[in-house]
Amino acid sequence: MPMNLPNLLTWLRILAIPLFVGIYYLPPDWLSPFAKNLIATIIFTGAAITDWLDGYLARTLNQMSAFGAFLDPVADKLMVTAALIVLVYLERLDAPIALIIIGREITVSALREWMAQIGKAKSVAVSFLGKIKTASQMIAIPLLLYHEEIGGYDPQAIGTWLIYLAAFLTLWSMIYYLKAAIPQAIKHSS
8 A cells, every 4th residue: 555645635535534424413512503514514625625636646746556546436435425424414415315326336336346357447437427427516515514605695505406416417327337337247247
């Protein structure tokens, strides 16, 4: 396991998850609901920025590694899953939407692992559709976490619209990846 700056940022993202979740379990006399929302939003947004930054640094500093390529998406999925569960707990997100997004991530991750094992990883590489889904979800989650009005705009309404868009794109991109993998599955099952 190479310890370099990109991998360190990824580990910090993973270590931030218990802090992110734990904020909502602090007694109300320690932190107001507004402070909890603000701190959780900052932690999640910081994690989203480091998700981009660690990849950029790995390429720029020529510190790409197989371990980093494995750990980065795991850290991303763990943070997003934790955020979705917190949002369901706070009753700011419907559980079926969280289950669609989390279920797709598990399905596509398993599909990519299997395709890599049979030498066809490129057929399920990240698509543009997947990138739009990720962008929609990474904007929606902080809006849903923050929850307070921003300059006359309701972040809950905007975040809800974006997370529903992300859920739709989640299903669409999963179908896209499955369609790419099904011919390989048929070929390798016989």
